[in-house]
Amino acid sequence: MSGPSPAPAASDGITPLQQMVASCSGAILTSLFVTPLDVVKIRLQAQENPFPKGKSFVYCNGLMDHICVCENGNTKAWYKAPSHFNGTMDAFVKIVRHEGIKALWSGLPPTLVMAVPATVIYFTCYDQLCAVLRVRMGDWAQEAPLLAGAIARVGSSTMISPLELIRTKLQSQKQSYRELTDCIRAAVQSEGWLSLWRGLGPTLLRDVPFSAMYWYNYEKSKSWLCERYNTKEPTLAVAFISGAVSGSIASTVTLPFDVVKTRRQLELGELQAKNLSYQVSSSTFSVMSRIVAQGGFGGLFAGFLPRLIRVVPACAVMISTYEFGKAFFRKHNQERLRGPLQTRNT
Template sequence: MTTTNQKPTVLQSLVAGGLAGTAVDLLFFPIDTIKTRLQAPQGFSRAGGFKGIYKGVGSVGVGSAPGAAVFFAAYDTLKHNSPLPAHLEPVTHMVSASIAEIAACLVRVPTEVIKTRAQTSSYGPGQSSLAAAKFVLSSNGWPGFYRGFGSTIMREIPFTSIQFPLYELLKSRLSRIVQRKPLYAHEAAVCGSIAGGVAAALTTPLDVLKTRVMLDMRDPAKEVLPSLAARLKHIYLTEGMPALFAGVVPRTLWISAGGAVFLGVYEWAVHGLMSYS
């Protein structure tokens, strides 16, 4: 087997991650908008239907690159410096991805809040990302930008705990088959697509919960808001199981295709940067 064990620097991971995050978020934004509107409590049509499917894209343009950059810089650093033995690699990948995701969410959640409210016309039709940001700030102050942080973490930790160990496993198995390491970018993209699709389908109820929390514009300073568990139970009891899997098809398709682009672009960029170092 042809093997290259060179590890990326933090800067290389940052740059490659930023490119990957920007590429996937801008390319698949319309599908994300449709998924978000399907999950909105007011219903798909009242949330905007198929109109203005790029509403909120400005906030994604600002947040996607830094969020993905932070994720991969943390993930690669933790993965390559893990004290765990080789036979516990899946645990290493799971823990590394989970910690990296928490770090990335600190950057990404504010833009997610703005994006979600702009996508669903929460402040009326025609509102831009900047206008949505001003409304969040005036209504809830700076803490409003982190509305849904807990539910986002609750969604992302299980998602990354499934996606990245599965992604690394698929890459390892494919490397043995083709007798080459690292894989070409398009080969890594296939692994990323499968891993992303599986993780997306299994964690859809948590994504629905995250969307509902971010769309809840009640002021926590004026009333006690329900816990995440209570919200999840309420959705199930009042709307049934289908509501917990609202948007599962576009979410799975989007993240499956997005996983191919995200991880394919990352592998292409990071190995390209390493070859020039």
């Protein structure tokens, strides 16, 4: 998959199951690496602006965002700071000292339940689609990653969206699974099955352009670096650098849509916590208009640096782990094929 004309994933000896295992490993490693950064960020935010009861914030493990509602305020929340933090490193040290190292991964398990399958579907679909499109697009084969990335993101987001809705309801309201089932059944009866995909639009507006730009720039950067260092296969360093560069470009361009999605998540989460209905227009354009009216056009790029700090290492770790996993399976498959051939020749 390197060089000016990367070999299609479907023909380089890697099966879809092996692609799934490689992406699953990348998802788990990325979550383990990035979650502590977000835990520290939330603790620092809670210290500067205490979260009152019913207030929401967005938590991210590097692969996906999810909404958290403070039902008890700062006093009984898992992110309560045991003492004053004087910065990021000080927060790391004090959290580990007072609460143990496990506290850096607070909230990780429920997120992995969704993040891992979503990532597996996304990366496997991308590789399979890209291989097919490169063959079918002919002279436009170099643009295959752009289209494959967009389609793969639409597919994975659409499949995961009902689970996202269920998870948001579980986090925003203390409900038993039976109560949740009754709530979902009532919503389907009154509003139809499409109600399970509520909020998919803003997610796609952010994630589809991000995915298209990310994969296009990643493949370009990877090919250029492989040519420059005269290597046929992308090394761990090549994949890491390419993932970081492409992730930074994509996250910068799509930041306004990320701000809109976060605002909608927060507003909806707080209203759910207070058992209120959402009466204000929540279309992407109306939310953008409110943000511009409140803080000018700069408001659409709020959180630029924190987003880069979170997204860039996540992209780099995820793609380099994925490429390493595929290289491992490719070598393993070649050795398995070489064994019977050597036996026949002797």
